[in-house]
Amino acid sequence: MSPYDPSAFPPFAVTVDLVVLTVRRHALCALVVRRGEPPFQGRWALPGGFVRGDEDLAAAAARELAEETGLCAHDPASPAPGNGAHLEQLATYGDPKRDPRMRVVSVAHLVLAPDLPAPRAGGDANSARWASVEDHLGQENGFGREGEQPAPLAFDHARILADGVERARSKIEYSSLATAFCPPEFTVGELRRVYEAVWGVALDPRNFHRKVTGTPGFLVPAGGTTTRQGGRPAQLFRAGGATVLNPPMLRPEV
Template sequence: MAFKVTVDLVMLTIRNAALSALLIRRAIPPFEGEHALPGGFVLDHEDLPDAAARELAEETGVTAAGHLEQLGTYGSPARDPRGRVVTIAYLALLPDAPLPRAGSDAATAEWLPVADAPPLAFDHATILADGVERARSKLEYSPLATAFCPPEFTIADLRQVYEAVWSAPLDPRNFHRKVTSTPGFVTPTGRSTAGDRGRPAQLFTRGPATLLYPPMLRALPQDIA
C-alpha cells in the first residue's frame, strides 16, 4: 500500500516560567479549527529536516534555531483520516522563542503552556507528550537544559529551566552544588551580573560535557523545597 510522509514538530521553550509548546490552529480539513503541532507533508525533492524547517516557517514564521533532534516515527493506520500517513516527529528546544506568525495551513500560531495544552488533532497529543518526556529525561543525564538558556547564564537561570521542565521546585543550594560539582556541565566566564538588587551572580556558559556524571536525577520528595 502506498503511503505519504509528513513531519511534525514539538517546539518547546520556557515562557513566564512555564514549559510551553508551539501550537497552531488548523485552517483546513481534517480537524479544521482544532489545535495541532506545526508540520505537514514532505515534498518529493525534500530531505526530512528541510521539510520540517519549511513547514515550521510557513505555518508559524519561526526558525528552528536551537537544539533539534528526531523524536520518533508514528504510523498508526488510523492516525490520519486522509489515508495511510506516516509522520516523522522532531523535538526542538529554543532559549528565546520569538512570537509566532500564523500562515499557510495555520489559522493561528501561539506558545501555550504544556500543562494547559488543549486537545490536539491527529495523534499530536501523544507526540507532544513523548517530546516533553524526552526533554525531561534528557535533563537528567545530558546538558540539554542549557539549550533553554542564553549563551551566558546564571545557575539560578539554569535552575529555573529544570523547575519549569520538571514541574517541581528545587532547593537552590543543593542545585548549585550539584551543577558546579558535575564535571564539564558548566564553565565560569569570569563575569557576573550587574543587577540592581542583591549580590551580583556569577555567569556561566555550557561546558564541554556531552553526558552528565553523576546524573541530575529528577526531584525526589526530599529534594523539593
C-alpha cells in the first residue's frame, strides 16, 4: 500500500476522444475519422489523440478539436477563450482490454457544434466525415435505415458515441445547450428543428415558440428578421445568458 512502491504505479497512456455532434439536414450527425493504421485500420472511429505531458484534459480536447475541424471550442468551466462550439467532459473509459496495444484510459469529451462546412481532416484528406447517428447506433425511433449497417466504430467508440448522444439528448431538456447547434443568430423555427432532430420527435411549433420565448434568459432578440426558411419572416435571436432552463423543455413520451 505504500504510494511509493513503483509496482503501485502502473503506467497508463491517457487520450481524449471526441464526440462532436451537429445537426445537418434535420439529422443528428457525429464526426468520425477513418483510421490509417492498425488496430482497426480502415475503420471509422471518433477523433482523438494522446494528452501531452503538460496539458490539461480540456486543453487536449480543444486542441484535438481544432486539429480535426478548425473549430475553436470553449469549455465553460475553463478560462480558455472560445467561439462557436460547446465542449464538456463526457466520461472516462478505461477497460484494460479496450485498446489491444496497451493500457489506454480515454477521457471522452462532448462537443456540440453548429452546422459546419465539410470537415477538414487532421493530416490525411478525405478521411473525416459527418455520419448520421442513427446509422451508427442502429435504428432509433423508426429513423434507422434498413440494411446497409456500417461497420461498427473502432475500439469502444460506439459505446462512447451512444453515451454522448444520450448526454446531449437529456441536457437540452434542462439547459440552453441546444443553441450550441445553431449559428450565432437563429430563428425559433431553427431552434425547434434542432430539438426535433436530436430527440427524433415532432414538436408543436406554436407551443414551442411560446415556451422558448417565455423562458427568461434563453433567447434575446437580435433585431433582424430572415426569410431563409420561406414563409413569413422570422425574428432572429441570439442565445441569452441563461444556462439552466426553468422550467425545462419537455421531451414527448415515446
